[in-house]
Amino acid sequence: MRRLPVRVRLTAAFAVAMVLVLAGSGLFVYLRLKSDLDESLTAGLHARASGVLDANSASAGAAGDGEEGFAQLLRPDGTLLDSAGGIRGKALSRSELRRAAAGEEILVERRMPGIEGITRLLARDNRGSNVVAVGQSLQDRDDTLSNVVASFAIGGPIAVVLASLLGYGLASAGLRPVEAMRRRAREVSLSSGDDRLPLPAAHDEIRRLGETLNEMLDRLRRSFERERRFVADASHELRTPVAVIKAELEGALRAGGHDPQVREALVASVEECDHLAQLAEDLLVVARASGGQLPMRPEQLDLHELLDRIQKRFADRAGERGRSIRVDAEDGQVVYADELRLRQALGNLVDNALRYGQGEVVLRSRREQAGLELEVSDQGEGFAPDFADRAFERFARGDLARTRDGTGLGLSIVRAIAQGHGGRAEIVPGAAATVRIWLPDGPQTASGSSQMAGVASRSDKIDQIRGGATP
CATH class of the missing domain: 3.30.450 (Beta-Lactamase)
Incomplete structure (x- = not known):
């Protein structure tokens, strides 16, 4: 019941x-x-x-x-x-x-x-x-009493049915404001300050419930905004000192004359600086995406050419592991997207496939549902069911990923970039590990696309990302 x-x-x-x-x-x-x-x-x-x-x-x-x-x-x-x-x-x-x-x-x-x-x-x-x-x-x-009993026996169930229908209608009408609040709550985004639950006109218990929930949303939104600003500020401030430390360490390595143990420690420190710089960059991307401020500069791109460049970028790394990367895309396919961000998203997926997958990695594209689908798949065991539901959350990592390097932000960034283009990212059910990005036709980017002013040039940003892949 x-x-x-x-x-x-x-x-x-x-x-x-x-x-x-x-x-x-x-x-x-x-x-x-x-x-x-x-x-x-x-x-x-x-x-x-x-x-x-x-x-x-x-x-x-x-x-x-x-x-x-x-x-x-x-x-x-x-x-x-x-x-x-x-x-x-x-x-x-x-x-x-x-x-x-x-x-x-x-x-x-x-x-x-x-x-x-x-x-x-x-x-x-x-x-x-x-x-x-x-x-x-x-x-x-x-006979008179029997007629009365018969009248109740016939009219009673009819009255109960009619009363039940009336009761159902009244209950539905009474709960309609609650249903409206439920539907609106599914669409609420903490990153937007305008999302509120609708309130009924009557000053009753349901209205007081809605007011309480709106107050809770305001508190959550303020907390979320403080967290986002902290992550963005911390990530931004970390990049300069990390870059300085890395430059000093690389200078010490170039000077030479170190003991093997000291040189090994310097090399390890440089690698950790790279890891920390990538983490700061990823956190900044996630923070900007959460606030609807992820910079976008969409343009018309040759998709086959873009996928070939990604394949060449990871070819040596795949060869070292005895694996290969293949592009499955038709010539002449065009996508309207930010090249830097799309390369970053696809690079994250290829990096994940090389880190945790098996066999050949396939970069596939096809036109579907008034848009374009991009898939990166490998021959691994796929995503565990309990992990697939939360794979796109920040810092979400599977059991295998916990034993290797990574920040757990890669798929979160993939989703943020897809949503920034007005699309979506999803895990494709099946035996193999496949992640799909769907992008709409035409320039349909998020509100952050107009905030590119002051951002470094595209070539400089590509060099900063240094491969742009985090699991």
């Missing part, structure tokens, strides 16, 4: 309550009607008995046809003086006759010969003289 939607549970509760109300109301009506009919029937028997005694004739107390009622006038010794109606024989037993003759009023229900159904019998004396016995069949009363 707890797994059902709220509106269904509310409707079910409303239906159960309606059933209980109808059952209680029906029982009350049934008992009240039965009581009223019994009182009316008993009052009628008293009136007929009085008529018989006053007229000293049983015919004065007969009512309805012969199968429904009767009247008898008897002496205290049991002699039947007069009888009217369909009854056969005497209505009173000897004990009942003695009790009635003694002044006791007899009121019983039982079957009488010649009378249809159960009969209500009333007997009393006339101040110590004769005894009158009148009776009336209960068939009409029972």
Whole structure:
């Protein structure tokens, strides 16, 4: 029951309550009607008995046809003086006759010969003289009660169904603001300051809930912005001292004359400087993308030429590992994108394939769904199911990646660059490890595309990225 939607549970509760109300109301009506009919029937028997005694004739107390009622006038010794109606024989037993003759009023229900159904019998004396016995069949009363029960049996379920439909509609209408807030919440981006949950006009509990959630979004947005600014500022400030340290270390290496252990330490330090510089650059890209400020300069590119350049860039590294890189793309394919960023995204994917994959790496492109699909795949085992859902998160790393160098920002940068072009990045399910980037046709870049002013030239940035690949 707890797994059902709220509106269904509310409707079910409303239906159960309606059933209980109808059952209680029906029982009350049934008992009240039965009581009223019994009182009316008993009052009628008293009136007929009085008529018989006053007229000293049983015919004065007969009512309805012969199968429904009767009247008898008897002496205290049991002699039947007069009888009217369909009854056969005497209505009173000897004990009942003695009790009635003694002044006791007899009121019983039982079957009488010649009378249809159960009969209500009333007997009393006339101040110590004769005894009158009148009776009336209960068939009409029972038929009336049966009709009432049948009406409730037919109308009750119909009323419950109609009430349930009404309850479902009311529940749906009441929850419509909640559904609107849910749909809007799926679209909320912490990087945008304009995203708010819609509030209903009524000042009720749902509006207060929406106001509380909007306040929570504001707090999260402020926290996210502080984190983004810190990462961007820290990444920016780290690049200069790291570059200075690396230059000093490289100068010391060029000077020569070091012991082997010292030279090995200097080489290791230079490599760590490269790693730290790449981390700072990646963090800056992610921070700018999170704030919608990733610089973009889209232009028309020959896709086959671009993929060939990436293949040549990683060819030596692949050969050292006994692997190969192949381009599967048609000539003449054109994409409208930022060359630097697209090379960085594809370079990240190829680097990941060489680090963690197996066999041949394939760079594939094809035109699909009003856009262009770019895929990088290898012959490895693919992504673990538990990792695939979070592969594009920042610092997400699989079990194998934890044992090797890397920052866990590579796929996050791939997604940021794809989204900056108005596209998307996704993992393709299957046995092989395949990541797909979809880019739309035409210039559809993110809002950060106009913020390129002040950025270093394209050739300088390509040199700074130094391969632009982080897993």
